[in-house]
Amino acid sequence: MSVSVIRRIAAPKKALTAVALVAASAGIAMTAAPAHAATTSSAAQAQAIAHKMIPDAAQYNAFANIVKHESNWNVSATNASSGAYGLVQALPGSKMASAGSDWKTNAATQIKWGLDYMNSRYGSPAAAWNFWQANNWY
Template identity: 80%
Template sequence: MSVSRIARRIASPKKALTAAALAAATTGLVLTSAPAQAATSSAPSSAASAKAIAHKMIPDAAQYNAFSKIVEHESGWNVTATNASSGAYGLVQALPGSKMASAGADWKTNPATQIEWGLDYMNSRYGSPVAAWNFWQANGWY
């Protein structure tokens, strides 16, 4: 089913945007022309969608919880979060954000790509998301 069909079937614009974003994330499509207001009003469902993707990618509960705590502190599960002073970007606040291109060309908007890159980073630098969270707690960054 196409994203436009989903949008036509749902009466509420907010629900239509949420359904379209979920469909796009599920199929790997990127929505780039949504108005800023609509994106802001759907932030909670975008966060929920990103969390659901992370749950699938990180089946171990302890590792998911540690990853989630880092992301909550770093970006509040906002895929397009940008640190105004450093320029760090995305769910895991990569610096520079373009580093995430190694996980996929859609790194700016795809939570799965950002999660994949973040997991690789945490595993290679700290050994696991739990170890990264332990470091974050001791230092306030990771």
């Protein structure tokens, strides 16, 4: 193998190593996420998804109040003492797998599960919010 071929192979590796070192020193993790993993990176995105899934304003507001108190719209919120997980603090979080295999990272999956839970247990998000106000949990 010629020296010029080795240099062409080594140069990109050196560049990638330099980028990784700069990223690490800046506290940025360089990881690859699976292409199929749908994630929600902000509270605003999760709220927009919930608005689409819950068109009734009163029901959306009730749902939003619960989520604000439970997780502050953080898809990966975890309760350190109980292990409850996600926007709606499912306990255990793996219950949300019934709504989709991407339950750990997908706001739409967590919202769907939360709505189903609120509707089946309380009749509606508004009724769940009423219960939450009286008990500080739902």
